[in-house]
Amino acid sequence: MSQATGHKHDHDVHEHTAEEVEGLMGLARDLGVCAEQIATTAARLTALLSDPVLLRSVAASPRTGAKVTARLGRAIAGGLGCGTETNRLGKVIAMLTSATGRESLPALVAASALKTRVRALTKLHPELREDADLAALIAAIEGDRQVEAVRRFRRLMKERGTQQALGAIAPVFIELSGLIALLDENPFNDAVGWNFAVGKPPTGEPLLGVSMTWVSAFEKGEGSAIPVGLPPEVSLDDTGTIAGHMRNIGVLRPYGYMLLQRVRAGDGAERWLLVLPGMTSDTVSSDSTQDLVGAIRNTQLTESTYTRALRTTFAAAGVPDGAEIALIGHSQGGVVAMNIVSDAELVERYRFTHLVAVGSPVDYKKPLVADLWVASVTNQHDIVPALDGRGFGAVHNPHPDWYEVDFADGRHGFPACHGAKRYAENLAEDIPEAAAHIDRKLTGYRGEVLGTAAFRLSDK
Amino acid sequence: MPADPVHGKYSRVRTIADLVRAEADRMRRQAQVLADMPAVAPDAVLREELDGHGRRCQTVARQLDALAATIDAHAGAVEGPAVRRHLPEIAAAIGVGAAVGAGVYALSRRTK
Numbered sequence: 001m002s003q004a005t006g007h008k009h010d011h012d013v014h015e016h017t018a019e020e021v022e023g024l025m026g027l028a029r030d031l032g033v034c035a036e037q038i039a040t041t042a043a044r045l046t047a048l049l050s051d052p053v054l055l056r057s058v059a060a061s062p063r064t065g066a067k068v069t070a071r072l073g074r075a076i077a078g079g080l081g082c083g084t085e086t087n088r089l090g091k092v093i094a095m096l097t098s099a100t101g102r103e104s105l106p107a108l109v110a111a112s113a114l115k116t117r118v119r120a121l122t123k124l125h126p127e128l129r130e131d132a133d134l135a136a137l138i139a140a141i142e143g144d145r146q147v148e149a150v151r152r153f154r155r156l157m158k159e160r161g162t163q164q165a166l167g168a169i170a171p172v173f174i175e176l177s178g179l180i181a182l183l184d185e186n187p188f189n190d191a192v193g194w195n196f197a198v199g200k201p202p203t204g205e206p207l208l209g210v211s212m213t214w215v216s217a218f219e220k221g222e223g224s225a226i227p228v229g230l231p232p233e234v235s236l237d238d239t240g241t242i243a244g245h246m247r248n249i250g251v252l253r254p255y256g257y258m259l260l261q262r263v264r265a266g267d268g269a270e271r272w273l274l275v276l277p278g279m280t281s282d283t284v285s286s287d288s289t290q291d292l293v294g295a296i297r298n299t300q301l302t303e304s305t306y307t308r309a310l311r312t313t314f315a316a317a318g319v320p321d322g323a324e325i326a327l328i329g330h331s332q333g334g335v336v337a338m339n340i341v342s343d344a345e346l347v348e349r350y351r352f353t354h355l356v357a358v359g360s361p362v363d364y365k366k367p368l369v370a371d372l373w374v375a376s377v378t379n380q381h382d383i384v385p386a387l388d389g390r391g392f393g394a395v396h397n398p399h400p401d402w403y404e405v406d407f408a409d410g411r412h413g414f415p416a417c418h419g420a421k422r423y424a425e426n427l428a429e430d431i432p433e434a435a436a437h438i439d440r441k442l443t444g445y446r447g448e449v450l451g452t453a454a455f456r457l458s459d460k
Numbered sequence: 461m462p463a464d465p466v467h468g469k470y471s472r473v474r475t476i477a478d479l480v481r482a483e484a485d486r487m488r489r490q491a492q493v494l495a496d497m498p499a500v501a502p503d504a505v506l507r508e509e510l511d512g513h514g515r516r517c518q519t520v521a522r523q524l525d526a527l528a529a530t531i532d533a534h535a536g537a538v539e540g541p542a543v544r545r546h547l548p549e550i551a552a553a554i555g556v557g558a559a560v561g562a563g564v565y566a567l568s569r570r571t572k
């Protein structure tokens with residue numbers, strides 16, 4: 001069954017279920033706010049431990065000062081905890097207290113917020129509750145039984161295959177990752193789970209807490225877009241529809257080419273379309289801009305070898321200053337499209353009017369173009385769009401003005417559901433109304449294709 | 461009694477006590493928020509969990525009340541005369557001095 005929406009959480013489900021889900025999402029939101037309030041108290045008290053005035057006063061009156069220090073220590077280590085947004089001393093205390101297995105109060109309340117979201121999502125995806133293996137896996141993670149959770153997930157992957165297992169848990173992937181980060185004994189990843197719960201972009205990965213910015217530093221190079229001819233066996237879809245663009249990205253996936261098209265629309269005006277592919281290199285780090293390191297960098301930062309390559313491409317390809325440009329991106333390509341409209345120099349030079357990101361983690365991106373029309377299309381069983389920390393079950397919407405389409409097509413295999421060709425099928429068959437709406441918005445970029453240039457993207 | 465020279469230097473200690481009291485109030489408010497939530501919680505497990513968080517907030521609020529009172533007492537001590545603040549150390553020093561003195565005196569008597 002397909003579920004198409006114009007906005008997240010506004011699903012084609014029974015009215016009663018929708019009300020229940022809305023109530024639970026509201027509760028999760030309130031719990032997130034409550035966790036933040038408690039964390040504020042925790043951070044302020046932890047800061048007192050290194051307050052210079054208090055420390056000097058303890059030296060001035062050691063007897064009463066020792067009582068203050070003891071009571072402060074008892075309140076932090078014994079009940080409240082340090083919170084995740086704390087100073088260095090707080091992090092050391094957090095490490096020591098988490099070694100004893102006692103989680104901080106803000107972390108526990110944030111975990112309750114994530115558990116509430118899981119309950120809401122299982123109402124929209126009853127298979128998560130009805131499938132005994134999935135239900136047991138979720139219960140193990142919620143109950144902080146890490147060894148059992150790992151054992152159950154490994155068995156799930158062995159019995160069903162990685163694709164089906166990952167696709168099955170995808171609707172609650174962010175919530176479960178956040179719970180693991182908050183409840184495990186590793187204090188370094190707590191901030192990741194915390195950000196998932198309160199609606200902030202993550203700064204690290206959820207298992208170990210390794211900084212994404214640190215990983216991003218592995219990408220080096222000036223970046224270049226080298227003009228190439230299209231392979232003779234490639235036949236492009238020139239309908240100008242969003243499904244057609246996804247088909248083209250799918251066809252060009254083996255080559256990873258980016259397409260720049262000059263189009264004469266129905267109103268006679270000439271406009272430009274940039275079609276940006278996602279990851280095509282299957283390696284962690286390679287000469288291609290579209291490897292894993294590049295994908296992480298583009299999600300975390302606003303500039304990369306991919307975006308640097310594009311700075312000169314427009315002018316080199318003859319795109320005049322002030323030209324109207326629409327950006328269509330799949331996966332990492334959608335993120336790069338967002339980074340292009342966050343580049344002050346490019347925004348000053350060209351007029352970006354439309355951006356459509358398909359299967360992309362773009363929720364925390366901040367375009368500089370005020371009147372840009374943005375659409376984001378995501379499959380609820382696709383994990384990639386949730387990698388920015390805002391999954392299908394997010395209770396905060398940083399961009400209420402964007403046109404968001406969030407659907408499930410009944411085929412849960414991941415990464416198969418992430419492919420551009422699959423999204424093309426989904427747009428045409430499962431969510432035709434949403435596709436038609438996007439096509440109408442792209443009318444100014446549909447018509448006679450006057451020229452198509454292909455580029456190979458490189459870090460160098 | 462003349463004003464203690466440390467009075468101005470440590471006036472912020474009382475402000476810290478006020479800050480801790482304000483944080484205790486915040487924790488009580490969150491305890492109330494959490495106490496109201498179980499009514500809309502979907503199941504007993506989550507209800508019990510929220511109840512537990514609320515109770516822990518109340519405990520922390522009480523700990524912070526006690527901390528604020530202790531900081532107040534500490535502020536009174538640091539604002540008081542240095543002799544009073546260091547009375548235990550002075551007493552200990554006198555005690556140790558007396559013990560050492562008595563020992564030395566006893567030794568000197570024995571050697572004579």
